[in-house]
Amino acid sequence: MMTFVFSALATTMLLASEAPAPNEPERFNVLGERTLFQPPLAHPRSPEFALVVILNAGSDRVTGVMGSRIPFLNLHQGDLHLQLGFDAGVWTDLRMVTNVFGFPLTAVDYLFGLPLMASYGPFSAVLELSHISAHLGDGVLTPRDPIKYTREFARLLVAWAVTTHQVALRVYGGGQVLLHTVPEVPRGSGELGVEARLERWAAVQPYAAVTGMYQGDTGTFDVGSQLGVYLATASARSFSFRVALAGYWGSDRRGQFLGDALSRITAGVYGRY
Numbered sequence: 001m002m003t004f005v006f007s008a009l010a011t012t013m014l015l016a017s018e019a020p021a022p023n024e025p026e027r028f029n030v031l032g033e034r035t036l037f038q039p040p041l042a043h044p045r046s047p048e049f050a051l052v053v054i055l056n057a058g059s060d061r062v063t064g065v066m067g068s069r070i071p072f073l074n075l076h077q078g079d080l081h082l083q084l085g086f087d088a089g090v091w092t093d094l095r096m097v098t099n100v101f102g103f104p105l106t107a108v109d110y111l112f113g114l115p116l117m118a119s120y121g122p123f124s125a126v127l128e129l130s131h132i133s134a135h136l137g138d139g140v141l142t143p144r145d146p147i148k149y150t151r152e153f154a155r156l157l158v159a160w161a162v163t164t165h166q167v168a169l170r171v172y173g174g175g176q177v178l179l180h181t182v183p184e185v186p187r188g189s190g191e192l193g194v195e196a197r198l199e200r201w202a203a204v205q206p207y208a209a210v211t212g213m214y215q216g217d218t219g220t221f222d223v224g225s226q227l228g229v230y231l232a233t234a235s236a237r238s239f240s241f242r243v244a245l246a247g248y249w250g251s252d253r254r255g256q257f258l259g260d261a262l263s264r265i266t267a268g269v270y271g272r273y
Contacts, residue, residue, distance in 0.1 A: 027076050034238065035071045036083045036117040037126040037159065038272070040172065040193050041209035042224040042246070044253045045111065045132070047089035052246070052268030059264070062103065064092045068273050069115060080120050087113040087130060093254060095139055104139020107256045122162055128155040134255020149255035152180045157191075168197040178217070185217040197230065205230040207242070215251055218259045222250025242270050 026032070039046035047067035054061045067089030075082040089111040094103040113130025130153055136146035157174035171194050178187035193211035210225040228244025235241050245267055252260040 026074075029074050031070075031072050033071060033074050033083070035069050035085060036081055036119045037115070037124050037157070039069055039087075040157075040191075040211050041195055041207070042193060042211040042226045043191070043213070044224055044248060045089065045091070045109075047087050047111065049271040050268050052266045055265045055267055056263075060096045061106075062094050062096055063266075063268075064094065066090045066092075067111070070273065071117070081118065083117040085115045085117065087111065087115055087128065091254070093137070095141075105137030106139045106141075107134065107137055107254050109134045109255050122160055123158070124161065125156070125158045128157075129153075130155065132255070134258075136256045147256060148182045149258065150180075150182050151178055153178045163199070166198060166200045168199055170195045181217075186219070188216040190214045201232075203231070203233045205232055207244075213250070215253075218251040220251040220259075222248070222253075224248045224250075238273055240272050244268060244270065 039048070047069055048065060049067065050063070050065035052063040052065070054063070067087070069085055069087050071083045071085040073084040089109075091109040092105060093107040094105055097104060109132060111130060111132045113128050115126050115128045117126045118124065132151050132153070134149040136144070153176055155174065155176040157172050159170050159172035161168070161170040163169070173192040174190070176189040176191075178185070181187065191211055191213040193209065195207065195209040197205055197207040199205055206229050208225075208227050210223065213222045213224070214220075215222055224246070225248075226244045226246045228242050228246075230240060230242045245265065247265050249263050250261075252258060252262040
């Protein structure tokens with residue numbers, strides 16, 4: 001009897017210690033993979049690293065972005081893949097001062113959250129539970145009192161992706177509901193977007209992206225877009241780098257200027273882990 005028990009135990013330990021099949025991820029790992037659901041490229045509040053210059057005539061603004069989506073828990077069960085990550089983003093709005101060396105800060109927005117991601121075949125989804133707040137800087141040209149702006153929200157996006165004829169295509173859509181907000185505003189929003197990337201060349205891969213958003217808090221329909229290239233030679237498995245022109249038409253998403261009409265064209269460099 002004891003011989004049978006020890007034999008069964010040894011067999012179980014041997015099976016548990018077997019390595020996964022080639023090209024097959026470990027069933028559970030920590031900090032071992034790229035994100036299952038990349039934030040939309042053309043959304044104005046997607047966490048990443050960026051330096052963006054506003055090209056509108058007469059503008060002296062530049063935006064610096066410091067952020068990332070970091071997946072840290074990964075679970076695989078057959079074709080179903082689950083992932084828990086961490087979102088963080090800081091958007092700083094600065095003025096370029098020509099007579100002195102400096103960049104006065106006009107506004108800054110902070111975001112952090114927990115995205116729960118899943119993928120199955122060509123489909124993927126993310127449920128984000130996030131906080132965002134906004135603060136006024138001391139470089140505002142016209143002095144004004146800051147407003148209270150803090151929010152916690154849940155956002156669900158679902159995407160379908162396919163690659164055909166060396167074109168990677170992703171279509172996504174979803175909605176957001178505010179769980180807590182100061183000041184009080186309508187709580188529902190929705191969005192729909194598409195991204196296409198040409199993977200024909202190894203070094204440079206052109207892409208285009210557009211996102212349409214209904215913003216419940218301002219009652220507006222806003223559009224964000226990007227047209228640029230991925231610099232594949234400057235990208236690694238864990239990092240992507242791109243250069244793009246971007247456009248945005250709709251309500252200002254900076255919390256301290258929320259609802260102001262905004263129409264702008266920008267040029268920038270972007271990086272994601």
